[in-house]
Amino acid sequence: MSNYLNRPNSVAAATRERIRGAIDELGFVRNAGAALMRSGRARTIGLVVLDVANPFFTELARGAEEVAREHELLVILCNSDEDREKEERYLEVLEEQRVLGVLISAVDNGTSKIDWLRQRNTSVVLVESARANYCSVRADDIAGGELAAQHLISLGHRSLVFATASLTVRQYQERLAGVHRAMARHGLPPEALTVIEQGVKGNTSDGRLIGDRLLATGTLPGTGIVCGNDLVALGLTAVLLRAGVRIPHDVSVVGYDDIELAEQSALALTTIAQPKQNMGRTATQLLIEEAQNSKRHAHQQIVFQPELVVRESTGPAPAASPPTRARRTATASST
The missing domain is CATH 3.40.50.2300 (Response regulator)
Known part of the structure; x- marks a missing residue:
């Protein structure tokens, strides 16, 4: 009984079943206080x-x-x-x-x-x-950031954005390092990347604020966006889509984590999956x-x-910049 209660994996499966049956039949309830005193x-x-x-x-x-x-x-x-x-x-x-x-x-x-x-x-x-x-x-967050940027570069994107909550968080730092590594391997200069930080928690609210900041520039600084996590990506894409920016025709977005919402959102999100x-x-x-x-x-x-999971939010780099009129309208309505 003691081994079953304290080290159940050391007891054979058949023995565990017999003991469990006896416990159920007798209505035995373990005395957690006594067990704590002993162990x-x-x-x-x-x-x-x-x-x-x-x-x-x-x-x-x-x-x-x-x-x-x-x-x-x-x-x-x-x-x-x-x-x-x-x-x-x-x-x-x-x-x-x-x-x-x-x-x-x-x-x-x-x-x-x-x-x-x-x-x-x-x-x-x-x-x-x-x-x-x-x-x-x-x-390996460096490898994950590299996968995200590599995917966008392979689609022809030559100007990228890294959108994230505070870079004081190690994971976001390493994901950004991976983006830099992919860009360097493909000969893209550092100035081809725009980094935008917003908030601390990396939630959809931070993503929406990042989206507003991108629209306020008048011209999106990149055609491919790597986000620090999926929640930021989902908040950001919601703002861009409402503004008339077409994803992935005008801009491609990659998230990170592969949470359930990434696949179930109206626009299924390309992302980096963690187990x-x-x-x-x-x-x-x-x-x-x-x-x-x-x-x-x-x-x-x-x-x-x-691992890279490709869905609907990424596609070939556009031949021209996203429509300016849609962005200006969105900027005006968000103020």
Whole structure:
């Protein structure tokens, strides 16, 4: 019984079924308080994410929950809202609850609270970032940015825009670096790229504001736009389409993450896919392995490769600039 309750994967499947049947028949309920007193750790793990409203983290959490359920664990989801003080308070609360370990997409990869958890023998796995002596799971964002720009360049686009939330976020920095790398490989000068930053959270509101800024210039600075994520891309395309800019005939747009809305939007979005659920599953498996065998556990830094998903929002570069009249009308109506 003890192995079934505390290390279910160490028990044969047939034995697990017999024990589960007996538990159901007897109406047995595990005493979590007593288990905590014996082991020092609860049957829960913490998952701290930057923005629970972002579908990327919803899919990541789904993958984490799948593996946790296999190990009879529960996931406590915490939304830092990209606020370092809020993030640190969540980490304190999770430690107070004596969770088995913490998965975290950190506001600041150098936060001292992460080291503080480790000093208290709480396992930590980083998601979307990496540090020495920590397990981590992330995607190769430089390669992803390069894929996005390469796709546009292959379609004949020679003037690009990188539209993103704040470049203080590492992922956006690396995606921009990938765009630069693709441009350099194809002989495009740095001035062929316009970078527009707007907001912090990288949501559709930021995308709409970026769209308004692009229209206010009177002439779009590029025919191919790479966005920091899908939400920005969806907000931006909504503004451009309302303004009469034809996508992809006048301008092509590439998102990043491949959230569900990217495919289901009225104009299906070309994007860079990350294996979100697999990242969550892998991170949780690493966390459980470390928590159960911390002395012999070897830290791993897992890097997934992104993939280009081509849909309706990209096409050949236009022979001429987008219609000026539509842009001027949109600019006037948005003020």
